[in-house]
Amino acid sequence: MxxxxxxVARLAEVSPATVSRVIxxxxxxxxxxxxxxxxxMDELGYYPNFQARNLVAQKSKAIGVVMENSTTLAFQNxxxxxxxxxxxxxxHQSQYGLYLSTSATEQEIYEEVVxxxxxxxxxxxxxxxxxxxxxxxxxxLANGVPFSVVGRPYTRPDAxxxxxxxxxxxxxxxxxxxxxLGHRDISFVGGASDFIVSSDRLSGYRQALAEAEIPFTPExxxxxxxMEGQEQQAICKLMKQKKPPTAIVTHxxxxxxxxISYLEDLNIAVPADVSIVGxxxxxxxxxxxxxxxxxxxxxxxLGLEAxxxxxxxxxxxxxxxxxxxxxxxxxxRASCQSL
Amino acid sequence: MxxxxxxVARLAEVSPATVSRVIxxxxxxxxxxxxxxxxxMDELGYYPNFQARNLVAQKSKAIGVVMENSTTLAFQNxxxxxxxxxxxxxxHQSQYGLYLSTSATEQEIYEEVVxxxxxxxxxxxxxxxxxxxxxxxxxxLANGVPFSVVGRPYTRPDAxxxxxxxxxxxxxxxxxxxxxLGHRDISFVGGASDFIVSSDRLSGYRQALAEAEIPFTPExxxxxxxMEGQEQQAICKLMKQKKPPTAIVTHxxxxxxxxISYLEDLNIAVPADVSIVGxxxxxxxxxxxxxxxxxxxxxxxLGLEAxxxxxxxxxxxxxxxxxxxxxxxxxxRASCQSL
DNA sequence: CTGAAAGCGCTTACAG
DNA sequence: CTGAAAGCGCTTACAG
Numbered sequence: 001m002x003x004x005x006x007x008v009a010r011l012a013e014v015s016p017a018t019v020s021r022v023i024x025x026x027x028x029x030x031x032x033x034x035x036x037x038x039x040x041m042d043e044l045g046y047y048p049n050f051q052a053r054n055l056v057a058q059k060s061k062a063i064g065v066v067m068e069n070s071t072t073l074a075f076q077n078x079x080x081x082x083x084x085x086x087x088x089x090x091x092h093q094s095q096y097g098l099y100l101s102t103s104a105t106e107q108e109i110y111e112e113v114v115x116x117x118x119x120x121x122x123x124x125x126x127x128x129x130x131x132x133x134x135x136x137x138x139x140x141l142a143n144g145v146p147f148s149v150v151g152r153p154y155t156r157p158d159a160x161x162x163x164x165x166x167x168x169x170x171x172x173x174x175x176x177x178x179x180x181l182g183h184r185d186i187s188f189v190g191g192a193s194d195f196i197v198s199s200d201r202l203s204g205y206r207q208a209l210a211e212a213e214i215p216f217t218p219e220x221x222x223x224x225x226x227m228e229g230q231e232q233q234a235i236c237k238l239m240k241q242k243k244p245p246t247a248i249v250t251h252x253x254x255x256x257x258x259x260i261s262y263l264e265d266l267n268i269a270v271p272a273d274v275s276i277v278g279x280x281x282x283x284x285x286x287x288x289x290x291x292x293x294x295x296x297x298x299x300x301x302l303g304l305e306a307x308x309x310x311x312x313x314x315x316x317x318x319x320x321x322x323x324x325x326x327x328x329x330x331x332x333r334a335s336c337q338s339l
Numbered sequence: 340m341x342x343x344x345x346x347v348a349r350l351a352e353v354s355p356a357t358v359s360r361v362i363x364x365x366x367x368x369x370x371x372x373x374x375x376x377x378x379x380m381d382e383l384g385y386y387p388n389f390q391a392r393n394l395v396a397q398k399s400k401a402i403g404v405v406m407e408n409s410t411t412l413a414f415q416n417x418x419x420x421x422x423x424x425x426x427x428x429x430x431h432q433s434q435y436g437l438y439l440s441t442s443a444t445e446q447e448i449y450e451e452v453v454x455x456x457x458x459x460x461x462x463x464x465x466x467x468x469x470x471x472x473x474x475x476x477x478x479x480l481a482n483g484v485p486f487s488v489v490g491r492p493y494t495r496p497d498a499x500x501x502x503x504x505x506x507x508x509x510x511x512x513x514x515x516x517x518x519x520l521g522h523r524d525i526s527f528v529g530g531a532s533d534f535i536v537s538s539d540r541l542s543g544y545r546q547a548l549a550e551a552e553i554p555f556t557p558e559x560x561x562x563x564x565x566m567e568g569q570e571q572q573a574i575c576k577l578m579k580q581k582k583p584p585t586a587i588v589t590h591x592x593x594x595x596x597x598x599i600s601y602l603e604d605l606n607i608a609v610p611a612d613v614s615i616v617g618x619x620x621x622x623x624x625x626x627x628x629x630x631x632x633x634x635x636x637x638x639x640x641l642g643l644e645a646x647x648x649x650x651x652x653x654x655x656x657x658x659x660x661x662x663x664x665x666x667x668x669x670x671x672r673a674s675c676q677s678l
Numbered sequence: 679c680t681g682a683a684a685g686c687g688c689t690t691a692c693a694g
Numbered sequence: 695c696t697g698a699a700a701g702c703g704c705t706t707a708c709a710g
Contacts, residue, residue: 033696052688054688055390055688057689080419084439088439092442097439099401100404100436257623257626257627289603354682359704368680388702391702391705396705680710683709684708686703691699693697
């Protein structure tokens with residue numbers, strides 16, 4: 001049996017209530033009593049039982065972190081550990097713990113989120129992704145669960161706290177840059193199209209084209225679904241068109257390098273024949289051949305701010321939803337070249 | 340206020356005790372009563388409160404996952420998400436949740452682990468790393484906390500459940516392979532030297548040399564500490580020796596590619612001038628130039644088995660410690676060449 | 679087969 | 695300033 005508050009009370013010759021107050025550092029307890037009690041706690045090696053404490057406090061001091069349990073290449077990137085590091089820093093500061101979803105399918109994740117929030121295992125939730133028609137988000141919203149989203153939510157942005165890059169602007173900036181290099185046939189190899197981040201970047205891409213009066217070519221857009229485990233074929237098809245693109249924007253550095261390898265198989269050189277830009281600024285991207293032009297999306301800050309936002313909601317149920325835009329910066333390296 | 344067992348009891352016209360038994364699917368409750376109660380639960384949208392349930396059960400149904408909160412390049416690799424995926428699968432199967440450490444410094448992590456185990460926030464712990472003189476491991480061992488380690492523990496291996504590759508054997512195999520290609524001047528660029536995985540691999544390296552009667556050259560060993568943020572200089576120094584190595588074994592694929600980029604800066608080509616082998620079989624390593632020979636260490640399985648092992652300990656305090664060896668396989672690609 | 683009661687380890691009005 | 699009592703939401707012997 002573990003040491004309880006009663007054991008401490010007995011040794012310190014006070015009531016359990018007093019021990020409890022000492023733990024909470026209640027101002028009205030005599031310094032002398034506090035000393036006595038703390039001595040007893042140390043002597044017995046007392047640690048408060050979270051379950052009991054949280055049961056009466058009606059909170060858990062934990063945040064649920066919900067991720068897509070996907071295995072795609074994009075998820076091999078350092079996004080996850082890095083965003084978690086940001087979340088950790090904020091949570092740790094506020095003495096909150098992190099509770100991770102373990103489910104694999106969407107339905108299971110949904111059930112897990114319902115159980116962890118209803119069962120008071122967590123006080124709030126961070127959604128590490130944002131996609132269309134997400135029933136998990138709908139549930140959180142409908143049930144007044146404090147939560148925040150990494151990414152712009154598909155619905156009711158005014159009612160939801162979220163952190164995001166300005167994906168439309170940064171994608172436009174990337175494409176503008178390529179256009180300024182003389183490219184007009186620019187391909188967009190994006191993530192899953194039901195993710196908001198993908199559709200936002202596609203919007204930015206189209207805006208840039210429109211402004212430059214370059215017609216939009218649907219054949220230049222390759223979605224995750226289109227690749228569907230057949231990445232190489234998809235790239236092959238893209239490049240075998242009558243008018244192949246001279247530049248490619250991809251949604252992730254690792255994907256960019258994968259694409260580059262397929263291009264090499266087709267005897268297409270980067271950047272000589274095709275320019276390419278990635279996203280996420282992977283640590284390796286400056287070391288590899290070619291050094292990759294990419295977008296630094298401030299992953300750490302995305303996590304940090306997402307945690308700050310849920311915490312804000314948890315601490316004040318009436319806190320107005322806020323959204324935070326975290327900088328995204330185009331880093332030019334040698335994978336792009338003017339035409 | 341959330342729906343409690345009492346509300347369900349009232350609606351179903353039974354006692355709270357009965358509702359509790361229905362939740363536990365107690366065999367002695369009439370099917371008719373069960374039906375009635377379940378109907379009431381559905382109608383009210385009842386979810387059991389974990390805190391209360393765990394308080395009386397004296398368990399938490401959660402596993403603490405403790406990681407080094409390091410930011411080094413090696414931790415940018417997919418090890419973390421992948422090992423977590425393995426852990427998740429096992430934990431989810433047993434209906435356990437995952438609780439993550441959020442601390443940054445060793446001392447803070449220690450305190451966090453003590454608090455989460457003593458405070459019954461978790462029933463057991465998985466240590467995602469194994470290093471020398473680890474007070475966290477000492478604490479877990481001394482206090483009878485159920486735990487498992489990813490990696491061979493520095494002490495009392497017979498008393499501890501752990502998963503590991505046979506790092507000595509696989510490192511030896513890698514070096515044997517290089518020797519069979521005619522290399523004799525082989526460098527070892529390892530991780531932090533207080534990590535068991537590093538020292539084990541170094542042992543395997545030395546064994547292979549010894550068997551081939553190649554003298555051990557201390558200058559060929561570059562530790563994490565030696566690099567200390569000055570990776571490029573360290574590699575420079577390594578290659579500027581009177582007799583530079585013709586082959587390099589690194590502890591991680593990303594590090595390998597970083598090294599390759601420094602070699603290129605020195606006008607040393609891989610594999611023409613120097614052969615190189617990595618570890619961890621990063622998804623990208625088959626796509627990059629050169630495709631990297633590497634060791635697949637079955638990261639997913641490391642996580643899966645580590646979770647199985649803690650769970651075993653949690654479910655049976657007297658379960659004998661076990662250790663599981665997970666396969667490590669050398670994958671030959673184009674980054675090695677015979678001399 | 680089901681209920682009343684005690685208890686898990688804490689906190690917090692309410693007294694004094 | 696401190697204690698006795700009630701209660702957080704559940705489970706589980708103990709009766710019947």
